[in-house]
Amino acid sequence: MPNSNIDLSSVRWRKSSYSNGTGGECVEVADTTSGVTPVRDSKNPQGPALVFPTRAWALFVRAL
Numbered sequence: 001m002p003n004s005n006i007d008l009s010s011v012r013w014r015k016s017s018y019s020n021g022t023g024g025e026c027v028e029v030a031d032t033t034s035g036v037t038p039v040r041d042s043k044n045p046q047g048p049a050l051v052f053p054t055r056a057w058a059l060f061v062r063a064l
Contacts, residue, residue, distance in 0.1 A: 008038050008049055015042055029057070 011030035019026045019042070026042040037057035040049040052060075 006032075006034065006036065006038070006051055011038060013040065013045070 008030065011032060013028040013030050015026050015028050028040050028042045028045070030038045032038065032054075035054050036051045037054045038049040038051050039057070041047060
């Protein structure tokens with residue numbers, strides 16, 4: 001969902017509880033109140049984030 005108008009500068013990012021903390025391959029997600037769920041690469045926190053509708057992200061995670 002491309003939208004450059006979403007300000008992610010103050011969101012609180014979190015990693016999976018399955019992350020081993022050694023800097024491996026992991027994604028981070030943030031909860032927002034705007035109906036979207038931002039997702040980013042934990043190895044590149046200053047890089048771009050993908051933004052998904054919250055319901056779509058929840059369905060994806062549930063399917064995993």
